[in-house]
Amino acid sequence: MTKEKKSKPSKELPLGFVDRQEKELLVRDFIISNIKEVMIKYGFQNLETPSFEYSDSIGKFLPDKDRPDEGVFSFKDENKWLSLRYDLTAPLARYVAKNYLEIPKPFKRYQLGTVWRNEKPGPGRFREFLQFDADFVGTTSLQADAELCVMISEILERSGLAKSDYIIKISSRKITEELFKKINLIDNKQKLTALRALDKIDRLGWSGVKELLGAGRKDKSGDFTKGANLKSKDIVKIEETLKIKSPKTEDLVELVKIFKDYNFNNFEFDPSIIRGLEYYTGAIFEVNLKFDVTNNKGQVIQFGSIGGGGRYDNLVNNFGNFNAPATGISIGIDRLVYALMQKKEFKVKQTKPIVICVFDKNSMREYINLQTIIRKEGISVEIYPGVSKLKKQMEYANKINSPAVILYGENEIKSGKITLRNLSSGKEQSIEIKEIVNEIKKII
RNA sequence: GCAGCAGUAGCUCAGUUGGUUAGAGCACUAGUUUGUGGAACUAGGGGUCGGUGGUUCGAAUCCACCCUGCUGUACCA
Incomplete structure (x- = not known):
């Protein structure tokens, strides 16, 4: 008698993928309906692009090509590589390039869609999630950047956040550019390491960032991260830049002025905001929650931002010679849902038969x-x-x-x-x- | 990817220095005179103790490797 090993199909889900239940979907639907109403009010048109793109359409032309093959789900179809989109901005750039002659200029579109990232998930962070993205393509006007921030605020507040629950942090890639010029930092790899280090200041504090700018840092578990190896006098200059309280670069001065005209104050200048490394060219924004988010064990977790964006004037140009400076902002809908569901006073009505x-x-x-x-x-x-x-x-x-x-x-x-x-x-x-x-x- | 910790029923966990047929609570199923839920009571189903190999007369327990999860860290367009 032979023992037959029954190999049953697994009921587990792949890493970073989840089943989403109605309780969560109702909140999501509520947020989406708010987004759609606000988008109409602000004059954006809806667009849907496919889940898959040719890998080179969404990756090859990105300047930030540190690890081109990692981070995306791909497969080979016939002889071409396809990838699941990892954001909605790259497909937009492709769409604009493809339809450049037909679309209005400037082009204002928004998109809601699932995106996929092949990386390690964390609390409230998955490998498949819903993203909202709104962009202006074909204008250098900072009015567009300002409008994006005001619009995101309106969406958040309609969805149940108070002004005191969130803040939009602003900075500009021009600040770090000028800084690197000043300290004569030209090695691209070193630049990226330095930017990544700066991006961690909210988590590690200046002392941790200082270690990463210098030789490197050992974390709690004893793991060592190599640093950017900058000279200590240059690190001092970086520290000084980070202490600046009000923006000096032309773009941010203008942006703040427009915010004033909008009567919009729920923002804060923070020179340590980095986002997306070399992807952005000018103003950058990041939407941060100001209340604690906990995991299912009640522990406060490192939640990070729920969205952000900025100006990317060269992205569409990578597809050819297009005059399409752009700026955009996106929100991780599922992360917003996760955070919103933790607010006790927040309830969505359920209708049961x-x-x-x-x-x-x-x-x-x-x-x-x-x-x-x-x-x-x-x-x-x-x-x-x-x-x-x-x-x-x-x-x-x-x-x-x-x-x-x-x-x-x-x-x-x-x-x-x-x-x-x-x-x-x-x-x-x-x-x-x-x-x-x-x-x-x-x-x- | 790297590091630390962990993995026993659907969930939360107990299991004594290796020793018979591995337990509890919750959940589930069926009943408690068939027309009444959320309470109680009774009974029941459900686990090759994450996997593979090893040590041993004997492994949930010891060893090795692998897998998975959590936390930190790296990456995050």
Whole structure:
């Protein structure tokens, strides 16, 4: 007798992928509806591009090509490499280049779509997630950059955040450019290491960043990270730059002025904001939450930003000779949902069906008629989907959080009255069929 | 990727220096005179103790390697 090893299919999900339940999806839908309304108000048009692109369309032309093959999910189709998109900006650049002659200039579009990243997930951070992205293509006006920040604020506040819950941090790639010129830092690799180091100041503090700018840093677990090996006098100059309280670069001075005209103050200049390394060319923004976010064990976690963006004047140009300076901003919708769901006062209304219990299959006609009457009023109702004892039907109704059950059995049919049981109070009442809708409305 | 810690039922965990048939709570299923949920009671199902190999008369327990998860770190367009 041979022992057969049954290899059952795995019920586990691939690393970084999750099932999303209704509770979360309702919040997501709520945010999306806010986004769509705001987008219309601000005059952006919707666009949908495919999940897959040719790998070179979304990767090859990016200047930030430190690790071209990592971070994306790819496969070879015939002889060409395809990749799942990792953001919505690269596909936009491709779209603009492809449709340059037809689209209005400037071009304002927004997009909601799933993106995929092949990297290590963290709390509230997955390998598949929904991103929202809005961009202006074809204008150098900082009015566009300002409008993006104001617009994001409006979306966040409509979705349930208070002004004190978030802040938009601004900086400019020009600051670091000037700084590197000043300290004569020209080696590209060193530049990137230095930028990455600066980006970590909120987490590691200046002392940690200083180590990363110099020889390197050992983390809590004892792991060592190589530094940028800058001279200590140059590190001092960097420290001085980081202490600047108000922006000196032309673009940010202008941006702040426009913010004033908008009466928008929920921003803060922070020269340590980096984002996207060499990808950006000018102003950059980052949307940060100001309240603590916890994991499922109640521990406060390092949540990071929920979105950001900035000016990328050269991206579309990589596809050819296009005059398409651009600026854009994106939000990680799922991260915003995750954070929003932790705010106690935040609730989205769920509509659960009233359950009509089944006593006798031969009365199905009565049940269906009743169901039709109630559904005509736009009220959620269902006939118990199955054949079970009444107890099971009640347990089912309770489990799905139904507000009430309708009992329409032998007794009721005989007397011509329906029994309506309120499931939160447990109270039952006997009512005429024509009154049923009114009574239900009182409960839900 | 690197480092530290961890992996026993669907979930949260117990399992004594290696010793019979591996336990509990919650959840689940069926009942407690069949027309009543969220409480109680009774009974039941469910685990090759993450995997593979080794040490041993004997491994959930010891060793090696692998896998997975958590945390930090790197990367994050």
